[in-house]
Amino acid sequence: MATNNQFDAIVVGSGMSGGWAAKELTEKGLKTLVLERGRDIRHVTDYTTALKDPWQLPHNNRPTNADRAAQPIQSTLYLYDQSTKQHFVNDLRHPYAQEQPFNWYRGYHVGGRSLMWARHVFRYSDLDFTANQREGVGIDWPIRYADIAPWYEHIERFIGASGENSGLPQLPEQVLQPPFEMNALEKHIRSHMAEKFGGERKLICSATAVLSREHNGRGPCQGRNQCARGCPFSAYFSSNGVTLPAAAATGNLTLQPDAVVHSLIYDEGKNRVTGVRVVDANTRKTTEYFAKVVFLCASALNSTALLLNTRSARFPNGLGNDSDELGHNLMDHHNGGGATASYSGLSDRYYRGRRATSMYIPRFRNVGKREDKFMRGYGYEVYTSRGSWTRGIGSADFGADFKNEITRPGEWNLYMEGYGETLPYHDNRMWLSPDKVDSWDMPIIQLSMTYRDNERAMAQQMMDDAVEMMQAAKLENVSGFNNPVTPGSVIHEMGTARMGRDPKTSVLNAYNQVHSVPNVFVTDGSCMVSSPTQNPSLTYMALTARAANHAVELLKRGEL
Amino acid sequence: MSNRRSFLRGASILMGHAAFGQVMTAFAAAPRKATFFTDTEMQTLRALVDVILPATDSPAASAADTHYFIDLAIPACASVAAQKTFREGLKTLGKKRFAILAPPEQVVQLKARAAVDMEPPYDQSFFKILKDYTLTGYFLSEVGATQALAYERVPGGFQGDLPLKANQKAWAI
Numbered sequence: 206m207a208t209n210n211q212f213d214a215i216v217v218g219s220g221m222s223g224g225w226a227a228k229e230l231t232e233k234g235l236k237t238l239v240l241e242r243g244r245d246i247r248h249v250t251d252y253t254t255a256l257k258d259p260w261q262l263p264h265n266n267r268p269t270n271a272d273r274a275a276q277p278i279q280s281t282l283y284l285y286d287q288s289t290k291q292h293f294v295n296d297l298r299h300p301y302a303q304e305q306p307f308n309w310y311r312g313y314h315v316g317g318r319s320l321m322w323a324r325h326v327f328r329y330s331d332l333d334f335t336a337n338q339r340e341g342v343g344i345d346w347p348i349r350y351a352d353i354a355p356w357y358e359h360i361e362r363f364i365g366a367s368g369e370n371s372g373l374p375q376l377p378e379q380v381l382q383p384p385f386e387m388n389a390l391e392k393h394i395r396s397h398m399a400e401k402f403g404g405e406r407k408l409i410c411s412a413t414a415v416l417s418r419e420h421n422g423r424g425p426c427q428g429r430n431q432c433a434r435g436c437p438f439s440a441y442f443s444s445n446g447v448t449l450p451a452a453a454a455t456g457n458l459t460l461q462p463d464a465v466v467h468s469l470i471y472d473e474g475k476n477r478v479t480g481v482r483v484v485d486a487n488t489r490k491t492t493e494y495f496a497k498v499v500f501l502c503a504s505a506l507n508s509t510a511l512l513l514n515t516r517s518a519r520f521p522n523g524l525g526n527d528s529d530e531l532g533h534n535l536m537d538h539h540n541g542g543g544a545t546a547s548y549s550g551l552s553d554r555y556y557r558g559r560r561a562t563s564m565y566i567p568r569f570r571n572v573g574k575r576e577d578k579f580m581r582g583y584g585y586e587v588y589t590s591r592g593s594w595t596r597g598i599g600s601a602d603f604g605a606d607f608k609n610e611i612t613r614p615g616e617w618n619l620y621m622e623g624y625g626e627t628l629p630y631h632d633n634r635m636w637l638s639p640d641k642v643d644s645w646d647m648p649i650i651q652l653s654m655t656y657r658d659n660e661r662a663m664a665q666q667m668m669d670d671a672v673e674m675m676q677a678a679k680l681e682n683v684s685g686f687n688n689p690v691t692p693g694s695v696i697h698e699m700g701t702a703r704m705g706r707d708p709k710t711s712v713l714n715a716y717n718q719v720h721s722v723p724n725v726f727v728t729d730g731s732c733m734v735s736s737p738t739q740n741p742s743l744t745y746m747a748l749t750a751r752a753a754n755h756a757v758e759l760l761k762r763g764e765l
Numbered sequence: 766m767s768n769r770r771s772f773l774r775g776a777s778i779l780m781g782h783a784a785f786g787q788v789m790t791a792f793a794a795a796p797r798k799a800t801f802f803t804d805t806e807m808q809t810l811r812a813l814v815d816v817i818l819p820a821t822d823s824p825a826a827s828a829a830d831t832h833y834f835i836d837l838a839i840p841a842c843a844s845v846a847a848q849k850t851f852r853e854g855l856k857t858l859g860k861k862r863f864a865i866l867a868p869p870e871q872v873v874q875l876k877a878r879a880a881v882d883m884e885p886p887y888d889q890s891f892f893k894i895l896k897d898y899t900l901t902g903y904f905l906s907e908v909g910a911t912q913a914l915a916y917e918r919v920p921g922g923f924q925g926d927l928p929l930k931a932n933q934k935a936w937a938i
Binding site for chain 2: 256258260263264265266268270271386387389425426427552553557558559560561592593595597600601607609611612613614615
């Protein structure tokens with residue numbers, strides 16, 4: 206172990222990105238300290254609710270008023286119940302300020318949100334990486350698909366993902382295990398869509414970091430669809446179950462939970478960050494740790510907050526903030542547009558098990574021809590099932606016939622929603638409170654983000670296209686919706702320390718290094734230059750692995 | 766082979782977890798005494814849950830202690846306004862001696878209440894709260910999930926497209 210709190214590398218955060226930084230750096234021989242602000246959650250043994258039946262959970266898994274009082278924001282999430290609430294923060298202990306409404310869903314513990322994520326893993330394509338440049342929006346990405354493609358493959362081969370390759374250029378081919386099977390209604394929709402839309406719009410099984418086959422001693426999925434409790438079968442990817450154990454196996458990992466990083470230690474003479482200041486989450490005692498290289502993987506808002514909270518004569522507005530872009534260009538996806546439908550046919554078909562993923566309709570807008578009304582596009586997640594006993598709650602009926610009816614599978618139901626790209630707007634942003642601090646003396650984060658005309662026009666089309674496709678699939682009671690979305694709700698916050706070629710307009714370079722302080726790497730969602738349509742975690746992981754390997758090269762050459 | 770091995774490994778670790786045993790003991794020892802509702806209200810409630818979900822080829826709601834579930838869940842989970850609405854609804858039916866009415870008359874009374882409550886805003890009505898908590902209490906109980914419905918804690922995988930068998934029950938979750 207290191208002496209005098211000295212390590213080769215420090216990684217702040219143990220989630221999706223931090224786990225990958227830890228794995229790559231330790232495997233390359235670097236003594237690496239991973240600092241996690243929350244408690245430890247050990248793989249399998251600490252998944253205390255994982256195998257509980259509904260009746261073994263308080264109130265048959267229904268949240269209480271006391272739960273909602275302690276977690277007023279977290280408890281609004283679809284995943285939140287008695288089996289998962291321990292994986293979300295207490296909102297009262299972890300305040301932030303909403304200058305505009307913003308739902309910030311978080312888990313402060315080892316593994317971060319890799320423990321509860323929705324596990325969809327798609328690659329970005331050059332349609333995405335060139336979009337800003339082609340359309341004169343924001344700044345250009347400093348990388349192209351060819352730069353990241355080998356790293357996508359590197360990640361996919363290790364995490365193990367299942368699903369179906371679309372064959373569409375906007376959704377590049379991935380290394381995938383066989384997909385989970387479609388149910389009868391999904392097969393029906395797929396064939397009708399093929400007939401009506403040719404190959405342009407198609408229903409596929411989502412690429413998902415859930416194993417359909419055994420992989421490196423993990424999985425396969427047992428069909429419980431209770432992933433957010435933690436998986437006793439290691440069937441989905443999490444830091445806890447996959448990257449952190451790999452890092453630990455090298456003997457080079459030191460994992461320190463309950464360590465709230467307050468700021469970075471900057472040496473103006475050397476123009477390097479030499480370490481970090483940590484406040485113990487429980488005792489509030491301050492400790493300093495030192496390393497040659499620091500990776501910020503604390504999630505977009507928290508990594509950016511750390512940079513903003515590291516001020517010096519050289520950087521009065523936050524470390525690396527020569528561009529004044531730090532904290533700006535905050536993005537999340539928007540998912541307000543979609544449709545519901547039912548289907549009375551196929552009543553003789555059913556399924557067994559609970560599939561831990563959705564079906565997917567890849568982006569088809571602004572792919573070939575340019576739309577008039579909006580830039581960019583959206584893909585849909587599609588969920589189908591046969592009616593359950595819950596349909597009885599809304600009906601006036603009761604009694605023996607009612608009970609017999611609702612204990613049999615009901616009609617098929619469909620719910621689909623689009624996930625749309627959000628443009629980077631300079632004034633969608635976060636900043637630090639000038640006067641309020643949390644229990645660890647960290648200034649609280651203030652957020653202001655709104656969706657604009659481009660997102661609104663897109664959401665309308667998202668609804669109209671969903672209705673058109675389900676009508677084409679001959680479904681019944683097709684009903685579109687276009688609901689307002691509170692930013693943050695898709696839990697893809699990103700963009701607040703963007704990459705770029707020019708230090709005057711960006712915070713990070715093409716390898717996620719802070720332009721002006723090259724031994725600091727930021728590899729979580731904060732580095733994003735645009736938000737594409739697809740779920741971002743795979744890209745965070747790929748950029749992290751790429752940056753970590755670059756850092757090791759630079760260290761070897763004595764350039765850090 | 767490795768599937769089964771990894772399954773047993775995961776299951777045994779969790780089964781061995783201290784909290785699991787404690788929960789099971791707590792359930793076995795749970796006293797059947799109401800905590801929130803009065804004895805009279807509990808009698809009305811017991812009758813109501815059985816009118817909604819009587820014994821069929823599976824036990825009635827009261828046999829799964831659904832009325833005790835509601836006694837715990839309403840004060841813990843329902844809003845103050847919903848608690849008040851629910852208690853008033855029980856009182857109104859209690860005054861009509863709902864618990865000791867002949868079954869056909871119970872049906873008439875509850876249908877009348879349902880007809881009134883189905884008018885918007887249904888979501889805040891006594892009948893909606895009653896249906897919500899009765900169905901949740903019963904169908905997610907061990908009796909309801911495994912006898913009235915079909916339940917698999919660990920299905921073992923996903924089979925997407927199977928023929929529905931005659932009289933096959935729906936999955937509880």
